[in-house]
Amino acid sequence: MSDKAILEINGEKYEFPVITGTENEVAIDIKALRGSTKGVITLDPGYKNTGSCESAITFLDGEKGILRYRGYSIEELAEKADFLEVAYLLIFGELPTQEQLDKFHADIKSHSVVDDDIKKILDAFPKSAHPMGVLASLTSALTAFNPTSVNVDSEEEMYNAIVRILGKFPILVAWTMRKKHGMPLDYGSSSLGYVENILQMMFKNPTSDYEQNPILINALDKLLILHADHEQNCSTSTVRITGSSHAGLFVSLAAGISALWGPLHGGANQAVLEMLEAIKEDGGDTKKYMAKAKDKNDPFRLMGFGHRVYKNFDPRAKIIKVAANEVLSDLGVEDPILDIARGLEKEALEDPYFVDRKLYPNVDFYSGIIYRAMGIPVEMFTVMFALGRLPGWIAQWREMRLRKEPIGRPRQLYTGETYRPFKSIEKR
Numbered sequence: 001m002s003d004k005a006i007l008e009i010n011g012e013k014y015e016f017p018v019i020t021g022t023e024n025e026v027a028i029d030i031k032a033l034r035g036s037t038k039g040v041i042t043l044d045p046g047y048k049n050t051g052s053c054e055s056a057i058t059f060l061d062g063e064k065g066i067l068r069y070r071g072y073s074i075e076e077l078a079e080k081a082d083f084l085e086v087a088y089l090l091i092f093g094e095l096p097t098q099e100q101l102d103k104f105h106a107d108i109k110s111h112s113v114v115d116d117d118i119k120k121i122l123d124a125f126p127k128s129a130h131p132m133g134v135l136a137s138l139t140s141a142l143t144a145f146n147p148t149s150v151n152v153d154s155e156e157e158m159y160n161a162i163v164r165i166l167g168k169f170p171i172l173v174a175w176t177m178r179k180k181h182g183m184p185l186d187y188g189s190s191s192l193g194y195v196e197n198i199l200q201m202m203f204k205n206p207t208s209d210y211e212q213n214p215i216l217i218n219a220l221d222k223l224l225i226l227h228a229d230h231e232q233n234c235s236t237s238t239v240r241i242t243g244s245s246h247a248g249l250f251v252s253l254a255a256g257i258s259a260l261w262g263p264l265h266g267g268a269n270q271a272v273l274e275m276l277e278a279i280k281e282d283g284g285d286t287k288k289y290m291a292k293a294k295d296k297n298d299p300f301r302l303m304g305f306g307h308r309v310y311k312n313f314d315p316r317a318k319i320i321k322v323a324a325n326e327v328l329s330d331l332g333v334e335d336p337i338l339d340i341a342r343g344l345e346k347e348a349l350e351d352p353y354f355v356d357r358k359l360y361p362n363v364d365f366y367s368g369i370i371y372r373a374m375g376i377p378v379e380m381f382t383v384m385f386a387l388g389r390l391p392g393w394i395a396q397w398r399e400m401r402l403r404k405e406p407i408g409r410p411r412q413l414y415t416g417e418t419y420r421p422f423k424s425i426e427k428r
Contacts, residue, residue, distance in 0.1 A: 087391035111167030174201035229392025304365030
């Protein structure tokens with residue numbers, strides 16, 4: 001393949017370098033486009049064909065259904081690693097030794113307390129506040145209690161900021177849910193593993209001990225791993241572009257949380273459950289709704305099927321489908337909503353319309369089912385997504401700062417009025 005691309009504009013030819021990534025992805029480097037052409041830019045709404053950065057963190061091939069973190073397949077990581085190992089891998093580039101992992105966990109535990117004034121901020125929110133809005137606010141508020149900006153050239157300062165947020169974020173997540181349901185706030189226990197402690201902080205009843213369920217621990221561990229990073233999606237790009245102004249880690253993460261909140265991004269698993277509720281209210285006829293989904297003239301859209309990146313089966317969905325079956329079997333949950341979900345899944349996997357178009361259930365479909373079975377309320381689903389995505393956001397922010405990337409500043413194609421002379425108010 002040629003190592004240059006030629007662009008012709010108004011009879012003038014311009015050459016631009018062609019770059020190949022380690023997985024043979026090809027990109028045209030247009031950094032010099034505007035300067036060499038005296039003002040020409042590219043127009044790419046949504047950046048669907050634009051690489052905003054070079055990154056060594058996550059590789060994704062939507063056509064082949066491949067997802068790898070730092071070269072390791074998502075299938076192997078979900079089977080053989082735990083969430084903290086994956087977090088370490090994403091952030092620091094290599095799987096930890098036992099000694100490194102033990103230190104990482106101990107350092108995170110040492111920061112697993114938040115300033116008591118955070119409770120006052122939480123108390124100020126009404127119970128009606130959406131948990132994602134609360135989480136974004138509390139994460140941003142952490143900056144006030146850690147006002148010193150991180151010196152990114154100091155490994156020690158960078159490491160301390162990372163373990164600090166990994167220690168405090170699960171507390172904010174758990175408190176957000178407990179506040180919503182009027183439960184007393186809980187710090188969990190330093191004797192527990194990272195994921196076990198999350199479950200205890202969320203669900204422990206103040207009058208009794210919390211009994212850990214290995215199947216729920218395994219399912220949540222896998223869900224967090226599967227959501228830990230996903231290349232340059234909306235929230236990750238938001239974290240990077242916010243951090244590119246040299247905004248701090250905590251406030252950059254808060255920006256990512258806000259981006260994740262949207263129903264087209266992290267809110268998709270919440271949308272799945274809301275769809276299932278609507279089908280239940282209408283009598284629970286799955287065949288009727290499958291027919292509606294196939295009707296181009298019907299506004300109904302089947303949520304949780306297909307993916308805007310994966311043009312095949314979502315590799316994360318294959319993994320979490322097994323965990324979903326284990327959770328439902330172990331808990332013996334009888335829930336008409338989950339029965340409807342199983343019915344939709346069965347019909348979609350057998351219906352030629354969906355099979356031919358590769359509209360398979362995606363990770364959002366199964367994660368919503370698991371969270372519901374675990375007793376996590378629907379408005380907390382996106383919060384759980386944020387909890388899983390935290391190490392990916394940290395890794396991306398750290399990579400962007402260490403590479404000293406320039407401040408993000410997209411261009412635009414102006415389509416407004418040309419110059420107009422000002423008219424005094426009496427002449428308008």
